[in-house]
Amino acid sequence: MTFDHIVIGVGGMGSAAVCELARRGQRVLGLEQFEIAHANGSSHGLTRIIRLAYNEHPNYVPLLRRSYEMWRRLEADAGEELLVITGGLDLGASDSRVLTGALEACRQHDLAHEHLSTGEIKSRYPAFNVPDGFEAVYQPDAGYLRPERCVTAHVAEARKMGAEIHERETVLGWEHRNETFIVKTDRATYEAPSLVVTAGPWASKLVSELGAVAKPKRQVVGWFQSSEPALFEVDRCPVFILDVEEGEYYGFPIDSRTPGFKLGRFHHLHEDLDPDAPRREPDAVDEEVIRRALRRYFPAADGPTSLIQACMFAMTPDRHFILDHHPEMPGLTIGAGFAGHGFKFASVIGEIMADLAAGGVTDHNIEMFSLKRFAS
Incomplete structure (x- = not known):
């Protein structure tokens, strides 16, 4: 089966990426090894903080402003409260x-x-x-977000727009051949010219370059x-x-x-x-x-x-995210290393992943999240 994009990991970041790619009319497959909104990774906990006064670095603030906008859009689409201001x-x-x-x-x-x-x-x-x-x-x-409901809402909206999302399907491995990514799971084999990895703590098992930095x-x-x-x-x-x-x-x-x-x-x-x-x-x-x-x-x-x-x-060593293409395979887009403070950004990171995967670039300033910063 062939798609425009395959997204591995449909948690906070992956569900948003699948949703945004589907919104753009892309044929997208999301692969999740557990059930949607599971409690095995980084996208659960009933409540997750969202805040603008970001002590980690001022450069996060523009991304947060966009994130708030996109969470409110998701609330309107889903017809439920996802973000509570306190x-x-x-x-x-x-x-x-x-x-x-x-x-x-x-x-x-x-x-x-x-x-x-x-x-x-x-x-x-x-x-x-x-x-x-x-x-x-x-x-x-x-305030705070309701993470399980956010993930569920992104998946539901993505499916409405034609995305295919497989739950309880484990990725066994992937290879890059002739500008095509071939992804093998415990059920089938899929192909796409674009692969997006948003697999949380499993990302380093899927992309070897992340082993020392995520x-x-x-x-x-x-x-x-x-x-x-x-x-x-x-x-x-x-x-x-x-x-x-x-x-x-x-x-x-x-x-x-x-x-x-x-x-x-x-x-x-x-x-x-x-x-x-x-x-x-x-x-x-x-x-x-x-x-x-x-x-x-x-x-x-x-x-x-x-x-x-x-x-x-x-x-990551500096506690900042990784949002980048693979240095040798530009069709591989990586969202990783969210260091325990990433969920609030999931909506805008979905947009960034879609920008990078579908167009190669994004208008968001993500220079500080380059994988290349760890090259030395």
Whole structure:
């Protein structure tokens, strides 16, 4: 069977890429080894932060603006709420990377924001027990996405536009011959002049050049019951990034579709893994990584555990994405290394993948995401 494009991996990025290629009238096949919106990779967790005051690098902000637009378009197409606005806090000491990075993004891109003192944080958000001297950047456009519903919506829209998407079909390998990509799965063999790899932590198994630069990592998050749940409701608890001596934590308010206050630590235990044989079950050590922050900074949420869940993501050395063509096979488009902060960008990354795969170039500024930056 022959297609214009084959997309391997139909999670957050792949579902968006398939959808955008189908929107452009391309004959596209998406191959997913699990079911759609599965919990085995990087595109689940009930809620995922989206924010404009991007402390990681100001260059992400234009992509985020487009991402918001495209999430809203998907909401309209799907007829359901996918993006919930809560406002967002970046909290830390005055010289912390999280705080200074968020302020720099706001200043460079003229983002609406407030710079809050310790007293203002505690007065406005009594659930937060931040240390004396801490400050925060409040940005009103932040919120969270519902990742499983986002993936499902992208797939549904793609299918409406003619895309073929196969679930529970594992890619066994691929080869490039006579400007054609030949993809073999456990069911069939497919051909296309264009191959898109958006396979999350499995990407390095499909593209050898990613082996040293997109390494699979294990991550754990938890949901906890609060003794004062009203403090953690959407109107009183924004999404947040908290930079403290125990690490950088991120969290979410309680809403009607989640089992409690959600908290995790970025990069958790910095644990490497094989995505085909991961350590899926969280243990007491995993829980304590999160509990130590709950006890100190969110004591009213230090109640019974509702759920603890492990996931995986691929980490690059500089924690920035890889969005590029393969250096020797321009028909191979790679989206990888999203380093645990990529899902919010999935809608615009789908557009970028479609641009690169169908036209060879994109109008988006993706220079900092080149695979070539690791060549040395």
